Amino acid sequence: MNLRTRRAKDKVMKSLTLVAFLVAIVPLFYVIGTVISKGLVALNWQALGELPPLGFRNAIIGTFIILAVTWLIALPVGIMSGVYIAEYRGIFARAMSFLADVMSGVPSIIAGIVSYVVVVATTRAFGLAGSVALSILMLPVVIRSTEEALKSVPNSLREASTALGAPKWRTTAIALNTAKGSIATGVLLSSARVMGETAPLIMTAGYSQWEFMGMDCRVNSLAYVVYEFLRYPDKERIALGWSAALILIIIILAINIGVRILTRRKYEY
Amino acid sequence: MSIKVYTQEENVNAELHSPEGVMVTEVSAGDDIEAKMHVKNLKAWFRQKQVLNGFDFKVATNKITAIIGPSGCGKSTLIRCMNRMHELTPGARMEGGVFLDGIDIYKEDSVEMRSRIGMVFQTPNPFPTMSVVDNAISGIKLRGRGKSDGKKIGKDELMGIGEEVLNMAGLWDEVKDDINKSGAALSGGQQQRLCIARALAVEPEVLLMDEPCSALDPASTLKIEELMQELKKDYTIVVVTHNMQQAARVSDYTAFLYMGELIEYQKTSVIFENPEKELTERYITGRFG
Ligand SMILES: Nc1ncnc2c1ncn2[C@@H]1O[C@H](COP(=O)(O)OP(=O)(O)OP(=O)(O)O)[C@@H](O)[C@H]1O
Ligand SMILES: [Mg+2]
Numbered sequence: 122m123n124l125r126t127r128r129a130k131d132k133v134m135k136s137l138t139l140v141a142f143l144v145a146i147v148p149l150f151y152v153i154g155t156v157i158s159k160g161l162v163a164l165n166w167q168a169l170g171e172l173p174p175l176g177f178r179n180a181i182i183g184t185f186i187i188l189a190v191t192w193l194i195a196l197p198v199g200i201m202s203g204v205y206i207a208e209y210r211g212i213f214a215r216a217m218s219f220l221a222d223v224m225s226g227v228p229s230i231i232a233g234i235v236s237y238v239v240v241v242a243t244t245r246a247f248g249l250a251g252s253v254a255l256s257i258l259m260l261p262v263v264i265r266s267t268e269e270a271l272k273s274v275p276n277s278l279r280e281a282s283t284a285l286g287a288p289k290w291r292t293t294a295i296a297l298n299t300a301k302g303s304i305a306t307g308v309l310l311s312s313a314r315v316m317g318e319t320a321p322l323i324m325t326a327g328y329s330q331w332e333f334m335g336m337d338c339r340v341n342s343l344a345y346v347v348y349e350f351l352r353y354p355d356k357e358r359i360a361l362g363w364s365a366a367l368i369l370i371i372i373i374l375a376i377n378i379g380v381r382i383l384t385r386r387k388y389e390y
Numbered sequence: 391m392s393i394k395v396y397t398q399e400e401n402v403n404a405e406l407h408s409p410e411g412v413m414v415t416e417v418s419a420g421d422d423i424e425a426k427m428h429v430k431n432l433k434a435w436f437r438q439k440q441v442l443n444g445f446d447f448k449v450a451t452n453k454i455t456a457i458i459g460p461s462g463c464g465k466s467t468l469i470r471c472m473n474r475m476h477e478l479t480p481g482a483r484m485e486g487g488v489f490l491d492g493i494d495i496y497k498e499d500s501v502e503m504r505s506r507i508g509m510v511f512q513t514p515n516p517f518p519t520m521s522v523v524d525n526a527i528s529g530i531k532l533r534g535r536g537k538s539d540g541k542k543i544g545k546d547e548l549m550g551i552g553e554e555v556l557n558m559a560g561l562w563d564e565v566k567d568d569i570n571k572s573g574a575a576l577s578g579g580q581q582q583r584l585c586i587a588r589a590l591a592v593e594p595e596v597l598l599m600d601e602p603c604s605a606l607d608p609a610s611t612l613k614i615e616e617l618m619q620e621l622k623k624d625y626t627i628v629v630v631t632h633n634m635q636q637a638a639r640v641s642d643y644t645a646f647l648y649m650g651e652l653i654e655y656q657k658t659s660v661i662f663e664n665p666e667k668e669l670t671e672r673y674i675t676g677r678f679g
Binding site for chain 1: 473475478480501502504505506508509511513515516517518519528529532533534585588589592
């Protein structure tokens with residue numbers, strides 16, 4: 122094979138990968154472009170500041186409240202499970218790790234139904250049920266990212282701590298502190314993902330046109346407003362639905378960019 | 391000081407089988423050593439594999455004891471048994487006794503024993519999330535800042551200790567302008583001295599050092615050797631080294647370990663000038679294997 126044909130082949134390969142890349146990003150830009158162009162139509166202070174049907178203020182607030190309660194449930198349980206798996210090992214830990222993997226395959230609608238059966242059917246706490254459903258989706262990610270982050274902490278740091286006469290739990294705290302950047306990354310990325318989930322909320326937090334009234338009531342959310350308004354027959358509601366979608370995408374993008382900045386800082390020292 | 395050499399018959403461990411092809415006569419540094427630590431009939435395993443074959447070993451108070459021997463002979467395992475780090479390795483096991491001032495450290499609380507027997511590792515391992523001072527005082531904080539009288543060590547006192555140990559490690563003048571930067575931002579030699587400072591802050595009685603200079607340049611090595619000379623006034627030091635010159639320069643006693651056996655244990659001058667065993671001589675002159 123001479124130099125000419127080799128160079129030609131290199132060029133063909135390079136063009137092919139470039140084409141594939143373009144094919145992959147076209148839908149991405151199409152989605153973002155559509156959401157921006159349709160979302161900007163009705164996006165104004167009224168949309169952000171009023172309650173439905175004129176705006177979706179309660180959905181913005183509700184999205185963050187649902188997420189906050191999801192964190193309250195999923196972070197302690199998830200981080201501690203991850204610590205157990207990574208720091209204590211053993212058969213039980215391996216079984217837990219396997220269960221987390223299985224759990225990450227649970228379809229989001231199933232998480233919603235389970236939460237409905239367990240929480241709504243017993244206590245009628247719709248908002249809380251929404252957070253529980255999202256926790257089911259978030260838990261495996263938090264467990265796995267905590268586990269991976271801790272496993273990437275060099276053992277020499279644990280030895281240093283142990284040799285100084287630190288009890289096991291303080292040594293674990295040192296490892297956790299060293300791994301906190303990666304754990305935060307996992308938490309934020311999974312938060313961004315569950316924020317956009319609608320299916321788990323259908324039977325749980327659902328839709329509300331009122332101010333937030335507590336986790337025992339329906340709690341509106343951006344994802345649900347999109348789902349709700351886009352099924353309305355009037356143009357204004359549909360346009361508002363697109364605006365809610367735009368806000369949701371902006372929040373998720375902001376989280377992703379924030380994660381980028383956070384992880385970049387990690388390599389400085 | 392004369393070193394009593396046990397003959398095969400006298401030795402309590404005489405029934406131990408020797409590794410194939412190695413002529414082993416158990417040797418123990420004399421009974422007249424004032425022993426800070428006493429290792430008795432120590433055997434250690436990683437899973438099925440025995441790496442220490444059972445020997446006695448005394449560490450002299452306020453002296454520097456060097457442990458030399460080829461790679462894989464069990465030096466690290468020996469000193470890790472001496473502050474209960476060995477048992478943390480999955481699959482690791484040991485038999486025999488390790489005594490500190492006559493008390494069996496395996497019958498006491500492991501956390502307490504580790505703080506009395508400090509350790510410096512081969513690769514500097516400061517905590518990257520902590521500043522230089524925080525690294526220096528980390529041991530105190532990790533142990534809960536409690537004093538023996540039940541009071542807590544105050545913040546100012548902590549800072550004072552930080553400065554003091556950084557000074558002892560000869561690091562204070564170099565880092566005093568940026569004690570708040572990460573411990574991992576120092577040079578390798580500075581990091582290792584930081585690790586020594588950190589070990590000193592918990593006021594151990596013994597300092598075990600596993601090849602503390604192997605990752606360092608000659609200038610940093612020299613600094614650490616000077617530091618060791620300084621420290622032996624107050625501490626009992628055991629240092630593992632691959633560097634014959636270093637062992638000859640810094641240590642008072644030298645133990646030669648080979649395939650899990652203590653081949654020879656003598657005053658350093660004797661080992662290097664007039665070793666008892668041919669194996670020892672071949673090793674220290676580099677005519678080995
Ligand atoms: N974690 C481990 N698991 C299994 N075997 C091990 C482990 N650590 C050490 N060993 C084995 O135990 C023996 C002694 O190891 P040790 O680390 O004590 O040697 P060393 O004298 O310190 O060597 P070096 O000079 O290379 O540091 C070696 O044969 C090694 O293969
Ligand atoms: Mg070693």
